[in-house]
Amino acid sequence: MPLLHRIVRKDHQAVAFTLDGKPCAGREGDTLLTAILAQAEALRLSEFSGEPRAGFCQMGACQDCWVALESGERLRACSTALVAGMRIVTSRRRAA
Amino acid sequence: MSERPTSERPQPLIVGAGPAGVRAAQALVAAGLRPLVVDEAPACGGQIYRQRLVPDGRSNKALYGSEAAKAEALHRDFAALTGRIDYWPQALLWNLRDGRADVMVDGQSRQVAYDGLVLATGAIDRTLPIPGWTLPGVFTLGGAQIALKSQGCAIGNKVVFLGSGPLLYLVAWQYLKAGVAVAAVLDGAPFKAKLNLLRGLPLAPAIVLRGLRMTAELKLAGVALHYGVSHARILGAERVEGLAWGEAGRERRLACDGLGYGLALRPETQLADLAGCRFRFDARDRAFLPERDNAGRSTVQGVYLAGDGAGIAGADAAERAGERAALALLEDRGLPHDAARARVLEADLARIGRFRDVLEAAFPFPAQWMKDVADETLLCRCEEVSAGEVRRAIAGFGVHELNRLKAVSRIGMGRCQGRVCGAASAELLAHEAGRGIAAVGRLRSQAPVKPIPLALALDAHREAAE
Numbered sequence: 001m002p003l004l005h006r007i008v009r010k011d012h013q014a015v016a017f018t019l020d021g022k023p024c025a026g027r028e029g030d031t032l033l034t035a036i037l038a039q040a041e042a043l044r045l046s047e048f049s050g051e052p053r054a055g056f057c058q059m060g061a062c063q064d065c066w067v068a069l070e071s072g073e074r075l076r077a078c079s080t081a082l083v084a085g086m087r088i089v090t091s092r093r094r095a096a
Numbered sequence: 097m098s099e100r101p102t103s104e105r106p107q108p109l110i111v112g113a114g115p116a117g118v119r120a121a122q123a124l125v126a127a128g129l130r131p132l133v134v135d136e137a138p139a140c141g142g143q144i145y146r147q148r149l150v151p152d153g154r155s156n157k158a159l160y161g162s163e164a165a166k167a168e169a170l171h172r173d174f175a176a177l178t179g180r181i182d183y184w185p186q187a188l189l190w191n192l193r194d195g196r197a198d199v200m201v202d203g204q205s206r207q208v209a210y211d212g213l214v215l216a217t218g219a220i221d222r223t224l225p226i227p228g229w230t231l232p233g234v235f236t237l238g239g240a241q242i243a244l245k246s247q248g249c250a251i252g253n254k255v256v257f258l259g260s261g262p263l264l265y266l267v268a269w270q271y272l273k274a275g276v277a278v279a280a281v282l283d284g285a286p287f288k289a290k291l292n293l294l295r296g297l298p299l300a301p302a303i304v305l306r307g308l309r310m311t312a313e314l315k316l317a318g319v320a321l322h323y324g325v326s327h328a329r330i331l332g333a334e335r336v337e338g339l340a341w342g343e344a345g346r347e348r349r350l351a352c353d354g355l356g357y358g359l360a361l362r363p364e365t366q367l368a369d370l371a372g373c374r375f376r377f378d379a380r381d382r383a384f385l386p387e388r389d390n391a392g393r394s395t396v397q398g399v400y401l402a403g404d405g406a407g408i409a410g411a412d413a414a415e416r417a418g419e420r421a422a423l424a425l426l427e428d429r430g431l432p433h434d435a436a437r438a439r440v441l442e443a444d445l446a447r448i449g450r451f452r453d454v455l456e457a458a459f460p461f462p463a464q465w466m467k468d469v470a471d472e473t474l475l476c477r478c479e480e481v482s483a484g485e486v487r488r489a490i491a492g493f494g495v496h497e498l499n500r501l502k503a504v505s506r507i508g509m510g511r512c513q514g515r516v517c518g519a520a521s522a523e524l525l526a527h528e529a530g531r532g533i534a535a536v537g538r539l540r541s542q543a544p545v546k547p548i549p550l551a552l553a554l555d556a557h558r559e560a561a562e
Contacts, residue, residue: 003233003335003354007274008152008248029150034247041335042232048480052334054232056477056516058239059143060136061220061364063511063547064477076547078242079136081149 003037003054017086018070026082033058033065033077036090043067043077044090107132107182108425109197109210111189111367114142115411116216116403116418118174123422125180127431132182132208134189134199140174142218142403143238144411146246147171159245161270162306166411191543191556192370198556200548205556212398212425215367216418217405221263221358224465224520225475225483228330233354237263240356241270250276252354256339258282258328261360261459262307268356269310272317279352280320282341284359284462287323296454299447322348327468330355359461361408362519368406369541371399377534380456381408382463383519384538390442392421393428400425413448416441463533466523475524476517478510486521487528496529498522498537511547514539 006027014025019036026035033055036043042052043065055065058078065077070087108124110117113135124131139147145160145167160167177183187201197208221236228234235243235251237259243249244267254277257268268281296304315321327342331349338351368386369375374395375384388394388401400421403414420441426433469475471484489495489505498521501507507521508514514521518539526533544553 001353004243004247004249004251005253006249007244007276008154009150012150012152029148029152029247031149031247034243034249037232038249046230046480051230052232053230054335055235056230056239057220057236058242059220060546061512062236062477062516066511066547078239081138 001041002039003041004034006038015082015084017082017084017088019088020090021087030082031078032067032075032080032082032086032088035082036067036077036088040090042090106209106211108212108214109134109208110214110216111135112142112216112218112403112405113137113140113174113183113185114216114218114403115145115170115414116405116421117142117214118170119415119418120214120216120400120402120422121177121181122173123419124425125177127422127426127433129426129431130181131214132184132210134184134187134197134201134208136186136188138185139171140185141167141171142411142414143242145170146242148246148248152248154248163411166415170415188546188548189367190545190548192367193543193560196560198543200552203549203552205552205559207556207559212400212429213371214392214400214402214418214421214425215371215394215405216403216414217364217367219361219363219404219408220515222360222362222461222519223259223358223516224462224523225469225473225517226328226330226357226465227470227473228332228336229357230474230477231330231332231336232334233332233336234330235354235356237261237267237356237358238361240354241267244270244274244276250274250354251356252336252352253277254279254352255354255356256280256282256350256352257356258284258325258339258341259356259358259360260284260462261358262455263358263360264459265307265310265314268314268319272314272319278314278317278319280322280350281314282322282325282328282339283459284325284465285323285458285460289460290323290458292454292457296451296458299451299454303451320350326462326465328465360459361404363405363407364515365405366513366541366545368394368399368401370543370545372396373399373401375538378407379534380453382461382523382533390420390445391424391438392417393424398425398428409445409448409452413445413452416444416448420445463523466520467527469524475520476507476510478512478516479506481506483524486524490525490528495525496531496536498525498539501525502539508539513542513545
């Protein structure tokens, strides 16, 4: 079950992206964090323990919510707006 | 963005477009100056009056509650400055050196010369490590509030709020009003601490009464309120599934799928540190804060401090402190400034400061949680350093100072640079080394204050060398 539950913006325009290769839809006005956690249980795996993480402060301070695009670019999920076509990797495998 | 002719005296630089930064900008513009405002967010408001990315059908009243008029005024007044300030939203000021600021904006590095610097950097939630606090579904109280207010999402279908501070009850109440099932509010302080709020009635009657009303509404809605909570453990394997805690000598448990946690706020002081400001220990906040006079002058000429980033006092104080700091900047430049207005602002700030003492007594920081933290609990979330590893480092190396502890244990060395673990590390070190919290010192800030691409740092280095 996803971590976040939408209360509003349920009918806003869909914004297509992929999550670990799987086609997904966020909503206009989503941050990456919201778009991912509205359908998943984690944003990333810890580089050290491999334990799942899903952000903490949501205000760009704790640095717990970094995700990667397939291109290799790294983004802080809580402070990045979702853009159509983003190909996000939350890495179900342990990061190198 | 506009370019200035280089012959002009550099413009004042304001960091942060929350309540303090906006009011500072407004006061400088009123005096005929054209400040540059740099802010990480896409729109003004800071965290408390943060704006949504798109309209979502909710009114400002639904979003900001009793503070809707203040939020609207702040947004409106900042919008009215358009064309009379330079404004870089979504921009990270990541270093201060030699009177210049390095700013990342649109993925590029830019160096900014400034004449007068107002730091209005805001705050984050203060936390202490508890077992399970890295599990998905656990957010800070501020994070839980942002999910709801800014993104219109709940952090769970059955949510528990844990910690201390006015935000604990405010966020729980906001979730309740949004129709989310709030299972319980767990307060680290005993109920009798709340009696201190009676002393706050003459200082801030509206705030105290609002708090009492929210608590009553939570109670009436069937939300369990627990006081004097200790030994909290967040339960779950891959995500939060519940909470266990000690209360009146026995362990209790509750199932939940979302948890908001925080122990009041702590200021973002990294830029004041890089600017060279002197810090002093504040016994009430159990933290080192940059020194400032009643007007907001730091110990460095031309550097001013305002809002929660200089010491937690809330949004109303931040608006006043931002304006007051701007008046000080004008005075120090030899420009006309309204001295009578400055006195009114300082009197307001003193009153709010006295109320802040009351709040601290009513919502005390449970520093004692840190003594009991289990060895296997992660203290540093970034580098995954456990409390046990830190205890062993303290004992093994005979550490009694925080930066030394950083060097031998890696606490404070991760991506967040000690924003999250700094307070906890100081508490643990003080306890293990048998010293007072003031004696263990504070983590020195390092640039970049937040992660930036390496290529961008190289660009900035080249630009500085030219």
